[in-house]
Amino acid sequence: MAGxxxxxxPAFAANKGSSGHQAEQKGIQEIPRCTRKIGTVAxxxxxxxxxxxxxxxxxxxxxxxxxxxxxxxxxxxxGRAMQSRAMExxxxxxxxxxxxxxxAKGHVKTADYYLEPYIDSGKKNSGRRAVAGELRAIGAx
Numbered sequence: 001m002a003g004x005x006x007x008x009x010p011a012f013a014a015n016k017g018s019s020g021h022q023a024e025q026k027g028i029q030e031i032p033r034c035t036r037k038i039g040t041v042a043x044x045x046x047x048x049x050x051x052x053x054x055x056x057x058x059x060x061x062x063x064x065x066x067x068x069x070x071x072x073x074x075x076x077x078x079g080r081a082m083q084s085r086a087m088e089x090x091x092x093x094x095x096x097x098x099x100x101x102x103x104a105k106g107h108v109k110t111a112d113y114y115l116e117p118y119i120d121s122g123k124k125n126s127g128r129r130a131v132a133g134e135l136r137a138i139g140a141x
Contacts, residue, residue: 031070034071034072035071037071037072037073037074038072038073039112039113040074040076041075041112042076042078042111042113043067043075043078043079043114043116044078044116045060045079046117046118067115073113076109076110
């Protein structure tokens with residue numbers, strides 16, 4: 001499996017603890033930057049919507065910002081946009097759309113990677129939690 005972990009942790013006003021812990025905190029807060037695109041990525045919402053248990057919204061929007069700021073990937077939408085596309089295709093198939101609409105196959109860009117958010121609880125008994133994501137190549141097992 002090809003993989004890259006991306007994380008976002010809380011920023012602390014006062015840095016206390018070992019220099020190793022301080023360096024770890026700094027590393028978690030930085031977004032990797034690329035000078036050229038590696039490929040395309042789709043953000044995939046997991047079946048288990050863990051953020052609802054914590055009364056949070058979906059992390060999809062912040063992950064999109066991280067992806068855009070990194071400059072490493074072109075973002076492809078696979079969520080609601082794909083559902084809307086399927087609805088448009090169904091209307092076209094039933095003859096409800098105007099003639100001349102271009103809904104031909106081959107217009108959807110391929111995602112080279114997918115990013116699925118999860119909770120990284122950090123070290124046991126440390127009280128730390130961070131939203132993270134794992135980047136996997138499509139077709140990797």
